[in-house]
Amino acid sequence: MERKNFLRSLMVGVISTPVLWEACKKDTDTTAVSTETVSNSGSGTSASTCVVSPTETEGPFPTKSPSAYVRSDITDGRTGYKMKAKLTIANVNNNCAALAGAIVDVWHCDAEGNYSEYGGSGMQSTNYQSVHFLRGRQTTDANGLVTFTSIFPGWYTGRATHVHVHVYNASGTSLKVTQIAFPEGSGTAVAIVNGYAKGLSGYTYNANDNVFSDDTAKLEIATVTGSIAAGFDLSIKINVPG
Amino acid sequence: MKTIVLCYRKVIDANTLQAWEQMVYEDSYTEFKLQFQNLDKNHEYHTYAELLRNLPNAEQLNFLISPSIVGYLRQLQERIPDVVNILGKHFLNFKQFRFELINSDIRTISKHKIAVSFYSEPMIWLDTIGNHLLLAERGQAEDQPILTHLFPLQPFVNIHSLQQ
Numbered sequence: 001m002e003r004k005n006f007l008r009s010l011m012v013g014v015i016s017t018p019v020l021w022e023a024c025k026k027d028t029d030t031t032a033v034s035t036e037t038v039s040n041s042g043s044g045t046s047a048s049t050c051v052v053s054p055t056e057t058e059g060p061f062p063t064k065s066p067s068a069y070v071r072s073d074i075t076d077g078r079t080g081y082k083m084k085a086k087l088t089i090a091n092v093n094n095n096c097a098a099l100a101g102a103i104v105d106v107w108h109c110d111a112e113g114n115y116s117e118y119g120g121s122g123m124q125s126t127n128y129q130s131v132h133f134l135r136g137r138q139t140t141d142a143n144g145l146v147t148f149t150s151i152f153p154g155w156y157t158g159r160a161t162h163v164h165v166h167v168y169n170a171s172g173t174s175l176k177v178t179q180i181a182f183p184e185g186s187g188t189a190v191a192i193v194n195g196y197a198k199g200l201s202g203y204t205y206n207a208n209d210n211v212f213s214d215d216t217a218k219l220e221i222a223t224v225t226g227s228i229a230a231g232f233d234l235s236i237k238i239n240v241p242g
Numbered sequence: 243m244k245t246i247v248l249c250y251r252k253v254i255d256a257n258t259l260q261a262w263e264q265m266v267y268e269d270s271y272t273e274f275k276l277q278f279q280n281l282d283k284n285h286e287y288h289t290y291a292e293l294l295r296n297l298p299n300a301e302q303l304n305f306l307i308s309p310s311i312v313g314y315l316r317q318l319q320e321r322i323p324d325v326v327n328i329l330g331k332h333f334l335n336f337k338q339f340r341f342e343l344i345n346s347d348i349r350t351i352s353k354h355k356i357a358v359s360f361y362s363e364p365m366i367w368l369d370t371i372g373n374h375l376l377l378a379e380r381g382q383a384e385d386q387p388i389l390t391h392l393f394p395l396q397p398f399v400n401i402h403s404l405q406q
Contacts (some may be wrong), residue, residue, distance in 0.1 A: 051396040055330030062262040065313025067273060103276075117305045125249075125338035125361045128315045131308055166280060172272070174279035 069105065069137035073149040076133035080111040080151030081193060082231030085222075087180075089144045089167055091242030098144030099242045102175065103168040106148055107135040111196040113156030139170075152193050152232050157202065160209040161190055167240045175240040181212045181221045182234075189224040189232050245380070248334060248362040249402035250325050253344070255355040262323070266311045271354045273310035274346050277303055289353070290346045308341035311358065315339055322360040325399055327391040328374065334362040361402055365391075 087104060090096040109115050116133040134153075138146035155161050163180040182190050184205055194200055206212040212220055226232035254263045278293070281300060287293055293300035322334040338361035347353035368390060369376040378390045 051394050052326055052328055052330045054324070054326050054332065056332065060317060060319065062265055062314060062317055064265060065269075065317065067269065068309035068312035105276075117302060125340045125359065126308075127337050128312055128339050129337070131305075131312065135309070168276060168279075172276050177280065177283065 067137065068132060069135060071136050072138060072147055074106070074134050074136035075150055076116075076130055078110045078133050078151055080154070080196065081228050083150050083152045083226075083234055084231065085148045085150060085163065085180075085234040086236075087146050087148075087165065088235070088237045089140050089146070089242075090237055090239045092239045093241050096239055098140070098142065099240065100140055100142050100144060101170040102140045102144070102240070102242065103137060103170065103172065104140060104146045105135070105137050105166040105168075106150075106163055108150070108153040108163040109156060110134055111151065111154040113154040113198070152189065154196050154198070155200075155203060158204055158210075160184075160204050160206045160212055162209075162211070163234075165238060167238065169242060175242060176238065178238060179211055179220065180234070180236055181206050181209070181215065183221055183224055189226065192228060244367040245364045245405045246367045246377075247364055247402045247404075248325075249359050249400045250322055250334070250362075251342075251357050251359045251398050251400070252324065253355070253357045253398070255344075256352045262314060262317070266314050266358065267354065267356065268351070269310045269314075270307050270341070270343075270356055271346065271351045273307045274303070274343065274354065275348050277306040278348050280306070288348050290343050304341055304343050307343060308339075311341060315358075322362060325396075327393050333391050333393075334360075334365070336360040336362055364405075367404075 085106065087106070089099045089102045089104060091099040107115070110133065116131065116135060134150060136148055136150075138148065140146050153161050153163060161182045165176075165178050165180060166174065167176045167178075168174055182188070184190050190200075195203060206215070206221070215221070222234045222236035224232055224234045252263075254267050256267075258264065258267060274290075278290075281293055281297055281303065287296065290300070290303065293303070318336075320335045320337060321332050322336050323332070325332065325334055327333045340359040340361070342357040342359065344355040344357055345353055346355070364380060365377045366380055367375055368378055368388070371392065373395050375393045375395065376390050377393050378388045382388050
């Protein structure tokens with residue numbers, strides 16, 4: 001806006017020049033000189049930083065790029081046992097029919113129990129290629145389904161094995177923030193994976209987990225099948241107010 | 243001989259007009275509005291500043307928003323934008339970055355203000371001539387003259403780290 005006004009003022013200057021020229025030619029003694037001082041000096045920044053301007057061929061030209069979250073395989077080279085997760089999103093405001101077009105974010109920790117995020121102090125940088133491992137985003141299909149390829153999560157002190165889920169409607173309004181719990185006991189995937197290298201000593205089971213302990217109906221517990229050799233398959237239905 | 247990493251902090255706000263910056267600006271704002279809801283579960287707040295004052299983990303928004311601009315960082319092909327040597331040519335490469343939310347408000351994009359910091363690959367600092375650093379890329383052949391860049395000191399470019 002400021003720039004527009006500035007340009008307009010330049011144009012006014014150009015148009016009015018001949019008039020001034022005429023005025024000068026007449027040169028009568030009654031011509032008063034304007035004492036109006038500049039109140040808007042423009043908004044250019046060229047004077048404030050004394051550096052060389054770029055002088056190169058233009059390009060490469062930027063193109064619209066989706067968020068790096070948007071991918072089905074969220075492994076990013078993390079080692080662990082393969083896990084395919086199928087989440088079906090249903091709408092409780094529509095008799096739990098499939099909710100199409102919903103945005104589904106998932107994130108979980110790696111085999112050692114660590115999340116991708118900046119560590120430590122505010123000065124810390126990160127490599128742009130691998131910044132957000134084990135985090136992903138998909139949009140549900142006509143059946144309300146999203147699929148992610150990942151690794152079986154590890155665990156950390158104080159929590160049972162879990163996957164975070166955030167469901168948004170198509171326009172980005174939050175519908176539900178929840179977590180997926182895993183079945184426990186002999187023969188379950190949690191027992192077979194056995195906490196990777198850590199083992200399960202000191203593990204927090206669902207009954208003692210501060211998020212899952214109140215889930216007496218076991219609505220948050222997924223169905224998990226498979227093996228270490230073949231990989232695991234997780235499936236769960238999540239009901240949201242769509 | 244000293245090896246330095248330069249950091250260029252590029253501030254982008256509603257007045258920034260170029261195409262790359264605008265895409266980064268708009269997409270980081272869209273992601274801000276999504277991730278904001280992760281933290282503001284009871285719909286109490288509107289701004290990043292309010293979250294910082296009231297929630298201990300609000301700072302993680304910086305990280306959570308950063309994937310929204312990764313596609314645009316890739317398009318730079320590892321070349322730090324804007325910063326040029328005395329010939330007017332871009333010459334610094336990067337792999338490391340940091341996204342920073344300065345201000346933002348879920349009610350209007352006009353309050354959105356961000357910074358992207360680019361961390362250069364390490365450069366050798368050979369000499370200082372007036373207001374200029376004489377820099378060279380690492381790994382050049384030892385039996386040949388070293389190719390150098392004369393680089394003027396300027397605002398928003400810091401020597402991030404130094405190794406003797």
